[in-house]
Amino acid sequence: MSSSPTPKPLPLTSRLIHGFLCLLALLPTTVSWWLACGIAGAMGRLGTRGAKVTRENISLCYPNLTQSEQSELATASLRHTVYLLFESSRIWTWPWRRLATQLTVAPEVEARLKAALAEGKGVIILAPHIGNWELLGRYLQQIDDLKVLYQPSPSPAFDQLILHYRQVDGTEVLPTNRKGVMGLFKWLKRGGLTGILPDQVPERDSGAAFAPFFGVEAMTMTLIYNLIQRNGCKVLSGACLRTEAGFKLVLDEPDAAIYSDDERTSLCGLNASVEQLVQQAPEQYQWEYKRFRRVLPGQPRRYDFTKG
Template sequence: MPQRLAASSQRFSQANAIRWFWRYLSRWPLGRLWRFAAWLGPQVYRLSRRERRITNANLKVAYPQLSGHERKALAHDSLRHSTATMLELGHAWMAEPERVALGILAVHGREKLDNARAEGRGVIILAPHFGNWEVLGFWLSSHFPFTAMYEPPKMAALDPVIRQGRMRMGAQLVPTNPRGVAGLLKALKRSETVGILPDQDPDWGSGVFAPFFGRDAYTATLLPKLVARTQARVVTGVALRLPGKGFEIHFLDADERVYDADDVQSASGVNASVEDAVALAPAQYQWEYKRYRKTVQEQQKLANFRDYRIY
């Protein structure tokens, strides 16, 4: 019991320190945040073996045509941008809303959302881990009734901070379970906007394998279920960072395969849509995420094990 109490106290102290750090950084101008990220990113590359290894491995899959030197340079840039995203959380969640809004310098493709809603359709935003997705969420919830799925962080003491930051402009958060899916369906049937992270690794049974930068990645199958039941339009949305200056919001037409009733075809369209967004600025994608964690071979082993248990 004393050990558990000590561990709980330590986590609470860590969460308070992180919250204080975000609050402190929320007062910084974006130019200063970027200069800090530009200095800190190379230190992350040098000192964090995990991030360095995964980033380089993913870039080798995605851009085999690049030389080793070019991939290393791209990996350095990627970790600068990922570091900037973490430093900018205070800006997105805690800075005065007027200041966050002023940092959004342009919005491209808004008519895709307006036209869909004028037709009485809901809109599903595919929001990959690109640029600053929290700034994208800020803009969406400032302009539309917006609902997104939310999974509490492992550090539970940070949950209130993140919830408050994401909901402060009116967004609704629903859990990552059947109740949350029902919440998304209701929002879409009201012709509202919902957000989905298309590049997370779903649990077994909740996805299919589909190509992502030429290699099969286990991809969630939630999207075709939502589209089939609501006839919603699907749009890819990102907040592109203009280093030291601000952000540009881009809404892109999703690959037409996302509307296919076949799960594999729809998932292929989702991944192609993410690829189109990444093409805007490859260094701004979060390449340190283990997108290829699950494999077809592992799926087959699980299936064989289940068959064995049945008999």
């Protein structure tokens, strides 16, 4: 692995945010969870946009659950999503040697990753919005050099801080433009390692197509399909899921259809792989994300909470 780059000085606003996160990281986990539950409860009672999106997504993806069961899952999801901020203050600001004590890594799981890297065709880790994907990124960099794509945050100060955190262990961040994507293609061709958030909604039709996710047609990125077709990459589905003791590393084989030469079949396999991870801890999935905001022609808009 390459050595960690010398961090660039952060602007004042970013340093202030960093200081706040360091203070947040001092809170005991029980206090953080209690605060997260209180905030999540208020979101539910006030009917915030995040709470409404959560309920709509769960009703779409789990139509067989009763109203009570859907409500229970929505409440649990809001708690985990709010807690993610408290939790990530530690993931971002603690050194890896301290974080490593919080993560349980089964020998066979790590062996699966190393075996995939040993094939020399490049490895893609599907890292959807479940558990703590920031911790997953830090773990992967300890195993091998990691390059990832990064979509800038709307807040310049927070954006510079996130870039700082993601590069602190030596991870290289590539822009989400043609140059960055081509850099990722070349990196994987050399047998490199990358992590991709496969459940992000592409903003443009190019590089995306509809495929079912929990039975609902969802705009899905074709980048992973193209990377597999170009380089014959190995794919693993990854997550750091919360447990009573901290976190558990999950690195599973994806749905076999992801390797299909047919684009539609591959995208179905991609979403099925994400579903398999979500089913392991559905309350830890970020249902607050507008996964279905892009719809097929002729379908009504979703998440339109202004009517009525």
